Each structure stands twice: as C-alpha cells, then as structure tokens.
Amino acid sequence: xxxxxxxxxxxxxxxxVKCTVxxxxxxxxxxxxxTLNPFNKTDDGKVKSRSQILAELRVKxxxxxxxxxxxxxxxxxxx
Ligand SMILES: [Zn+2]
Numbered sequence: 423x424x425x426x427x428x429x430x431x432x433x434x435x436x437x438x439v440k441c442t443v444x445x446x447x448x449x450x451x452x453x454x455x456x457t458l459n460p461f462n463k464t465d466d467g468k469v470k471s472r473s474q475i476l477a478e479l480r481v482k483x484x485x486x487x488x489x490x491x492x493x494x495x496x497x498x499x500x501x
Contacts, residue, residue: 428457431472433479437487443496450491454479 432455441448456462456475463469470478 428459429472430455430457431475431479433476433483435483435486439491441496442490442492444493446493448491448493452483452486454482454486 432453434451434453436449436451438447438449440446456470456479458470458472458475460469462475464474
C-alpha cells in the first residue's frame, strides 16, 4: 500500500504585543500551513501552487499580527 504524504507549506510568525488587560509586553508565536494536494484548490477550481499557498499564508500571518492579544490569566480577571 503506497502512502501519500502531501508536502506541507508552512510559515512561522512571531510578534510582540501588549496584553489588552495588563498592558505588559507579551510574545506570541504561531505556525500557519497548508498542504500541497489535489484537493486544495482555489475558488476557480485549480490546484493551488506552492506560491499561491505561500501568498495566502502571508495574508493569514499579517491578520494574526494585527490581532490584539490577552494573557489567559488576564482574560479570566476581566470577566
Ligand atoms: Zn496580561
């Protein structure tokens, strides 16, 4: 039985933001990825290329960088 492994296209992001509750600087990191596979298609039905995936991942990372963050413990205090 052959096993198919799809190539993972991955981007790593890091940011320093201030917690929305306590105002202390915090570091967050994330990894976004998609796999190159026959089912990962664009809206017009074409299989996404590596560069298309990378472009989408960059957009996702940018959105993530713009997001406000709160420490888990601060979120609890806020309620
Ligand atoms: Zn905090």
